[in-house]
Amino acid sequence: MIPEIDCKVEAVCEVNPSEDSQRIQQSLSNVLNEMEFDISEKSIKASSRQIESLFKIHESIQNHASRRVYWRFLNDNLDGDETWFYLNKQAAFVNSVALCEHANESPLGPIKITIRSKNIERVIEWLTSS
Numbered sequence: 001m002i003p004e005i006d007c008k009v010e011a012v013c014e015v016n017p018s019e020d021s022q023r024i025q026q027s028l029s030n031v032l033n034e035m036e037f038d039i040s041e042k043s044i045k046a047s048s049r050q051i052e053s054l055f056k057i058h059e060s061i062q063n064h065a066s067r068r069v070y071w072r073f074l075n076d077n078l079d080g081d082e083t084w085f086y087l088n089k090q091a092a093f094v095n096s097v098a099l100c101e102h103a104n105e106s107p108l109g110p111i112k113i114t115i116r117s118k119n120i121e122r123v124i125e126w127l128t129s130s
Helices: 021-031 050-065 067-076 088-094 120-128
Strands: 006-013 038-039 042-046 082-088 110-116
Touching: 006 038, 006 050, 021 038, 021 042, 021 050, 021 088, 021 110, 050 067, 050 120, 067 082, 067 120, 082 088, 082 120, 088 110, 110 120
Parallel strands: none
Antiparallel strands: 006 042, 006 110, 038 042, 082 110
């Protein structure tokens, strides 16, 4: 069950000269729901004000038993009412949610997911709980 928590989800991804921005937008859509896109020549930004946007990531965390890893990343990157993590862009293109510890783990650059909420602990708890 998805909790009713106010939050803002933002995903930012660099568009390299060798990449098609439509494919990157598809990659973002493969891992996030109900996002609004802002596409420029060098980057794509997707944003939402709904926790439901994170549902595919939540499902992936549950299916791959990676709760502890995500919990550690989300808490290590916690700053006030905001946290973030990286996803592999190429994995997202093939409908796979793959966490990156460092930006350079994704050869063409990662997708950076930022979550802001006055109840950020509850968002982290929902994302990483079964």
